[in-house]
Each structure stands twice: as C-alpha cells, then as structure tokens.
Amino acid sequence: MSAKRFCLHSLGCKVNQAEAAHLADELTALGWTRVPEARRGDLAVLLTCAVTASASRQSRQMARRLARVAGPESVVASGCGVQAEAQAYLAEGVIVVGRAELAQLARIIDRQAWPEQGPPPPPDAGAFCMGALQPGELRGRGLLKVQDGCNAGCAYCIVPATRGRPRSLPLAQAVAAFRGMAQAGAQEIVLTGIHLGRWGLDLAGKPRLAELLEAMLAADDRPRLRLSSLESHEIEPRLVQLAAAEPRLCPHFHLPLQSGDDRVLKAMGRPYSAAQYAQVVRDLAAALPSPCLGADVLVGLPGEDHAAHRQTLELLESLPISYLHVFPYSPRPGTRAVEMPGRPSGHEVGQRAAVLRRLGQAKHLAFLRSRIGRRLEVVVEGGGLGRSADYCLVTLEHGPPPGERLSVLAGELIETPRGPGLRGQPVA
Numbered sequence: 001m002s003a004k005r006f007c008l009h010s011l012g013c014k015v016n017q018a019e020a021a022h023l024a025d026e027l028t029a030l031g032w033t034r035v036p037e038a039r040r041g042d043l044a045v046l047l048t049c050a051v052t053a054s055a056s057r058q059s060r061q062m063a064r065r066l067a068r069v070a071g072p073e074s075v076v077a078s079g080c081g082v083q084a085e086a087q088a089y090l091a092e093g094v095i096v097v098g099r100a101e102l103a104q105l106a107r108i109i110d111r112q113a114w115p116e117q118g119p120p121p122p123p124d125a126g127a128f129c130m131g132a133l134q135p136g137e138l139r140g141r142g143l144l145k146v147q148d149g150c151n152a153g154c155a156y157c158i159v160p161a162t163r164g165r166p167r168s169l170p171l172a173q174a175v176a177a178f179r180g181m182a183q184a185g186a187q188e189i190v191l192t193g194i195h196l197g198r199w200g201l202d203l204a205g206k207p208r209l210a211e212l213l214e215a216m217l218a219a220d221d222r223p224r225l226r227l228s229s230l231e232s233h234e235i236e237p238r239l240v241q242l243a244a245a246e247p248r249l250c251p252h253f254h255l256p257l258q259s260g261d262d263r264v265l266k267a268m269g270r271p272y273s274a275a276q277y278a279q280v281v282r283d284l285a286a287a288l289p290s291p292c293l294g295a296d297v298l299v300g301l302p303g304e305d306h307a308a309h310r311q312t313l314e315l316l317e318s319l320p321i322s323y324l325h326v327f328p329y330s331p332r333p334g335t336r337a338v339e340m341p342g343r344p345s346g347h348e349v350g351q352r353a354a355v356l357r358r359l360g361q362a363k364h365l366a367f368l369r370s371r372i373g374r375r376l377e378v379v380v381e382g383g384g385l386g387r388s389a390d391y392c393l394v395t396l397e398h399g400p401p402p403g404e405r406l407s408v409l410a411g412e413l414i415e416t417p418r419g420p421g422l423r424g425q426p427v428a
C-alpha cells in the first residue's frame with residue numbers, strides 16, 4: 001500500500017455516516033491522508049448497508065467498483081451489508097471486517113492486521129463503535145451517535161441481525177463528546193442511534209434520554225440539540241416537558257408510524273395501536289408551541305390490503321404531521337416478514353406509496369406555509385441553504401458560511417435544490 005492514503009465511503013443511515021466520520025478522524029490522527037476517490041495503491045474503506053435489497057445491491061456494487069479501481073486487496077468492507085452477507089464480499093476478494101471489530105478498525109488498518117477472513121462474529125461482540133461527524137465546510141450541523149443496536153424484532157427489519165442488541169454510549173462519554181463538538185463550533189448537534197429511545201436502558205441505573213439531554217444542555221450553553229427518529233411509545237413525559245421548556249432542544253420529532261392499521265401493526269410486531277400513536281402526536285402538538293412532527297410509513301408488508309392502506313391514509317390525514325417518509329417494503333433474508341403470506345403486488349405498492357407521498361407533500365407544503373412571516377433560527381448548511389430549529393429548509397442569500405446560526409424572517413415558499421423550502425431574510 002502506498003503512502004497511507006485512504007478514501008472512505010458509507011451508505012445508508014446517519015449512524016453509518018457518523019461511524020464513518022469518526023473512523024476518518026481516527027485514521028487521520030494515525031497519520032493517514034484522506035482522498036476523495038481511491039487510486040491504485042490507496043486503501044478504500046466502505047461501510048455498507050443492508051436495510052433494503054436496493055441498499056444491499058448498491059453496497060456490493062460499490063465494493064466491486066472500488067476493487068476494480070484500487071485492487072481488491074486494498075478494499076476494506078465493513079458495516080451492516082458485510083454482517084448480513086459476508087460471503088458476497090469475500091467472493092469479490094475484498095477484506096471484510098465484521099461490525100464487532102469496527103471500533104478497532106482504524107488500528108486494524110494502520111497495522112494491516114486483518115481479521116481471519118470468513119463469516120464475521122456476532123455484531124455486538126466487540127466494543128461500542130463511536131460515531132461523530134463534526135460540522136465542516138460542507139455541513140453545518142454535527143452528528144453524534146449515542147446508541148447502537150436494537151432488539152425490538154420488527155417482522156420486516158434486518159437491523160437487529162446486523163447491529164445486535166441495544167447498547168448505549170455512557171452518559172459521561174456522550175456529554176464529553178457533545179462538549180467537544182460544541183467547543184469545535186457546532187451550532188447544532190443531531191443525536192442519533194439505531195433505537196434512540198432505548199438509550200440508557202443497558203447502563204447502570206438505567207438513565208433515560210431526557211437525562212442525557214439535560215446533561216448535554218447544561219454542559220455547554222451554545223449548540224442546539226436535535227433528536228433523530230424516536231418511537232412514539234418511548235416518548236416520556238419528562239422529554240416532552242424538556243422540549244416544551246428548553247428552546248435549545250429543537251421542536252422536531254420524527255416518529256415512525258409504519259402503518260395506521262392495527263392488524264398490520266400487530267403483524268409487524270410494533271408495540272402500539274394506531275390510536276396510541278395518534279394520541280402521542282396530538283399530545284406533542286398540544287404541548288409544544290409549534291413543533292415539526294414527521295412520520296415514517298412502510299408500504300406493502302405482506303398482508304397489507306386496501307382497507308389497511310385506507311386506514312393508514314385516513315389516520316395520517318387526520319394528524320398534525322409536517323412531512324412523511326414513505327418506504328416500500330423490501331423483503332430481507334432471515335426476517336419473519338419474508339415468510340408471511342399476502343404480499344401486495346409491486347403495482348399496488350407503487351400506487352399506495354404514491355398516494356401517501358402526495359399526502360406527505362401536501363402536508364409539508366401546508367407546514368411550510370404556516371411558517372411564513374415567522375422568525376426562524378437557522379443553522380447554515382452550505383449551498384445557500386440552512387435548517388431552522390423546526391426543520392424547515394431555508395434559502396439564504398449571500399451564502400453565509402456553513403455552521404453559522406442566525407435569525408431569519410421566513411418569506412415565500414420556494415423550490416430549493418433539496419426540495420421545498422422558504423426564502424429567508426436575515427434579521428438582527
């Protein structure tokens with residue numbers, strides 16, 4: 001291998017992004033230089049994804065492409081895709097490192113001490129893998145991983161098999177990481193995890209997420225905090241009280257619904273009813289002055305019929321939801337849903353997803369319109385765009401540098417390169 005040069009690619013979720021960024025920082029500290037694209041002789045590191053068939057395919061294709069460019073012996077693949085189908089990566093001749101060794105990957109790379117090549121050990125057999133993306137030239141907001149793994153066992157989800165049981169970054173370490181990012185200038189830090197609402201349950205004394213947030217907000221009075229996805233049934237009163245009282249906790253909750261039909265929710269193994277979910281959304285809308293409430297919907301689980309789809313649609317129409325993320329069901333090997341009968345046709349799934357996406361777009365536009373004329377606090381993300389605390393995309397003329405935080409008056413609705421947003425006029 002040439003002069004300790006590496007490129008690093010990650011696919012999939014924010015947790016993968018945060019892990020990749022932390023790995024890049026560790027390699028840099030060990031004297032490696034990051035390059036945007038690998039050439040022959042450079043090391044190419046790939047953190048793969050397996051959440052859908054398409055993400056798995058893209059991950060394998062990326063491994064193949066990197067192997068062509070850098071040589072297979074110079075490609076190191078890890079992450080959920082490798083954990084789910086190591087054989088496919090081994091067949092490409094690339095070096096595989098299981099998730100259990102991801103926390104040590106920088107040292108493994110530096111010493112070229114590759115683990116024995118074969119099926120990886122269980123994903124949670126090693127230490128907690130840190131994940132932290134500092135704000136930089138291309139990104140104004142920081143990303144901090146505080147939780148990994150899940151054992152909820154939803155029927156369609158492969159993640160428990162690829163990341164293992166839930167594990168938390170201990171409170172003191174999480175607060176120290178938050179403080180470090182704040183001192184480096186982060187104006188917003190997004191806390192992320194695979195099952196964030198389970199943060200703390202594996203730690204001594206079982207601290208809850210609200211406690212972590214309070215400790216972070218007390219540790220440094222500058223950055224605002226945003227939470228990534230949280231299960232509706234794990235939102236505790238203390239968290240709602242904190243969100244209502246603390247202006248630095250962004251009034252933005254992303255609550256996976258998946259289905260608005262109780263029979264489908266039960267088949268999914270989701271531990272709540274449509275009515276319980278609706279109550280949480282309404283309670284949040286009542287408790288917070290003006291929240292942004294997003295939802296995920298999974299379309300086309302085997303057994304989802306037209307009536308179940310209507311139930312989902314009608315529930316979402318009735319709720320104060322600000323945007324929707326709609327995902328067609330993707331069968332994942334080894335999950336219970338693969339064995340379930342009654343999978344809707346691709347055509348039906350496409351139609352249902354289109355209907356839900358149209359509803360999501362209408363809700364999002366209505367949400368953005370409700371912000372016009374308001375004063376929003378925006379963190380600049382680059383490319384003349386920023387994010388308000390309530391997650392509106394805001395265009396900013398004269399492009400202030402990424403990472404700055406400023407007050408803007410929200411003007412007209414505008415189509416930005418990243419979707420609908422608002423024109424923002426900085427105010428003193």
Ligand code: SF4
Nearest residue numbers: 150152153154157159
């Ligand atoms: S809660 Fe369900 S969908 Fe989310 S990671 Fe865990 S098993 Fe997967």
